[in-house]
Amino acid sequence: MSGMSVSASSPAVVIAAFNEEDTVAEVVRVARTFTSEVVVASDGSVDDTARVAREAGAVVVDLPQNVGKxxxxxxxxxxxxxxxxxLLDADLTGLSxxxxxxxxxxxLRGELDMSIGVFEGGGFVTDWGNKLTPHLSGQRACRREWLLAVPDLAAERWPEPAITRHxxxxxxxxxxVELPNVAQVVKEKKRGFWGGAKARTKMYVSLLTYRARRRKNGGA
Incomplete structure (x- = not known):
């Protein structure tokens, strides 16, 4: 891939959000201090995610059904x-x-094709989880066209393994790259212990079975 710098046009911030009404507005507000273009895809949310994101200044794509990240x-x-x-997750805290x-x-300088953010000092639980599986981080920067070329991107409920493969x-x-003092609101806090644990288990099952599903479907 090219080592040339990209054009000086401002990056866009894109956020996939599912039922994140409590946190997405602040993430959007911070992103708007960085760039004028912030896009939130509300993934079939049944709360006020779309409304609060729009009021915070984002362009909102309001998907009628939950299709996955x-x-x-x-x-x-x-x-x-x-x-x-x-790329940002919708449940970040401490972001600037x-x-x-x-x-x-x-x-932008052409030094990397993708940077992947890793939490540092934001809190023990999210620091530990992020450092244990940094390749699953949702905080990234890259060229838009490169990301759109990731095979089966839209079909993956959790796309990070597909991005890693690409x-x-x-x-x-x-x-x-380290992101000091940034953290995420853990699923157990957002959905209650059992609801959060169930959501976390489903996420990791999907992530860990990515290769097996590709082989089953004829992929390498």
Whole structure:
């Protein structure tokens, strides 16, 4: 892939969100201090995610049904023409514009094809989980066209393994970058202990069976 810097046009921030009315507005507000273009794909949310994101200044793609993070991300990517996109989860805390510059600057300068954010100092639970599986981080920056070329992006409920595979297949240059004092609201806090644990288990089952599902469907 090219080592040339990309155009000076501002990156867009894209956020896939499912029932994140309590946190998405603040993430959007911070993102708006970094760039004027923030796109939120509300993934069949049944709460006020779409409304509060729109009121915070985001362009909202309001999906009628829950299609999974990959499908929501794909929909958000189609709603922008920015050359570089910054991907954020909707449940972040401690986020600042400086964190977004940390993610995007290496891509804009042509030093990396993708940067992947890793939490540092945001809290024991999210730090530990993020560092244990940094390749599953939702905080990234890359070229929009590259991301749209990830095979089956829209079909993956959790697209991070597909993105990782595409990084390897395309020989992309990537690196982890630290995001100091950023954390996520854990699922157990958002949905209650048992609801959160069930959602977390379903997520990891989907993530860990990615290769097996690809082989079953005839992929490498």
């Amino acid at each position: 990959g499908g929501a991300l794909h929909a958000a990517l189609l709603a922008t023409r920015a050359e570089v996109v910054v 514009a400086e964190h977004l510059r940390t993610l995007s600057d290496p891509v 990084l390897k297949a395309t020989g992309a240059r990537w690196a982890y």
